[in-house]
Amino acid sequence: MSGRTVRMWRRVVFSSGHRYWMEGHSEEENRLIFGRWASRFNHGHNYVLELAVSGRPHPTNGMVVNIKTVDAIVRERIVSWVDGRSLNDEVPAFRNRSTSLENVALWIVDEVGQALPEGTELDGLHLYEKEDLWVELMLDSKNREGRKLAVGRRYEFAASHRLHCDRLSEAENRGLYGKCNHPAGHGHNYVLEVTVEGELDPLTGMSVDLDELDRVVERLVLERYDHRNLDVDVPELQGKVTTSENVAIAIWELLAPEVPGRLRRVRLFETARNAFELEDWS
Template sequence: MNLLLQRGGRPFLRQPLFHARYCKVDIIPHRTDIYYAVFRLTREVRFAVNTNPGSFDRSNPRAERPTNSYGGYPSLTGVGHYYRLQVTMAGELDPLSNYLVNIKLIDGFAREAIVPLVQEHIYAGTFFGGAGIVQDIFRRLGDCPPNLRCDEVRLWLSPFLSVGVLASEYPMVRFSQKFEFSASHRLHNPDLDEQQNRRTFGKCNNPLGHGHNYIVQVTIAGEPDYSGVLMEIPAFERIVAETVIEPFDHRNLNEEVEPFKTLIPTVENIAKVIYHLLKPKFAERNAKLASVTVWETEKTWCEYVE
């Protein structure tokens, strides 16, 4: 699928990015002047690890038939751990099936290999932060056909916390967590007159300001230590809480948060300011800040990276 057009003497694809539900086509550089299309398919497998080690008995024929694959299998039967495993494969379509990969193969691999692996670590008390386990999952997915590769693995430990591996960064692991703060702001540029400000920012230029419940996702990257831990979760949370959440929460950003006394507090600038506040704090712990994403609303968010 190498539809190349010429513009300014350089070939390019007419549609560089295509989204279709769970499948997307990205452009990956192959040469300095030509870009080829490749499919990236993500499959999410949901499962639980129950406190009773015998709750997932593969000797039982009915254990092969999930009763609610949408909610996850093995099912959560009481107090336990619930996980979402996202596996992203990249490559070219099979000419016969037109699949990138049969998702049943991913499901089967997860049930046969990954669920027992996670169970083993949970019951042995060696799960820790999950970074070492995600590395292991990625390695196990490495044996792919020539037209296919594992591009990313991400394990969600909660709706707000995940660990993952990108093929381009392995053996580094990414650790992401979401936080929330509420704040008000006003979008106003003192270099513009009143009419220009209203035309540029609309309702967001209201002199009395307006508020948002901001969601902030902070992602760090690095190699786990000997025990498979990238950073202790409480330490990670303290850095973000003390550096960002406490100074920003229930504040008027324009008036009470120093950088925004001279900087317009757009979602773009908020993401950038938070990144620069956090970067040296994580560096002190020998962790690399990979990105900061800020959601202003469910429909608007911005990611900042350097």
């Protein structure tokens, strides 16, 4: 059993200021590079970092790595540099480098990866800027160049529906779907997470045009699904049972050809307790 690899996740929080502005570039250049994000002044985030460390549990102590060891590395190499500080002004790695979420994630992976004890690997991380915006950076241990860097975004829509299959009898429908089959329907506050992988722009340090992603999701999904009846108002769901599985597939098919970059994951929460996910990293 000790031959198995286990991945451990550790969550760390820090608060930092940063700005989309490159010293040494003119105001005009900064506006060109960062567009509407450009500002000489800092704004700030309560960043949430989730680190994934893997290895085989030690035959004696049963641990992949002592959490205290990981915490000490993260404190010394990351948190002490960034917490309560300005990324642009106080972290040498960002002197001439955009403090985009992608770049912060890449810096953390470099810093933590090289300090982990022998026998453990940094598999990657999730770095949240806000609840509705994060970066996922996962490394491929067999191929040091191989990494997946994707941006995740969270949206919400409220819609009503009824689970009902025309090919089944009334009794069968009631038996199968229970209260979800009530004739007048019911509703959910759906939460939709969309993860997209793009090319990292060396200047902005951004990999996905977030405004464009928001516009695409707004136009194809939110405008068409929010405050609607999924059974009646949404053409692509006609003739289908509006289970969250089918709704998630419909959303995947709408978004995949249109999002900036490559669509990697769609996760649809029907309630806080169940989610339905499609994923393709090929």
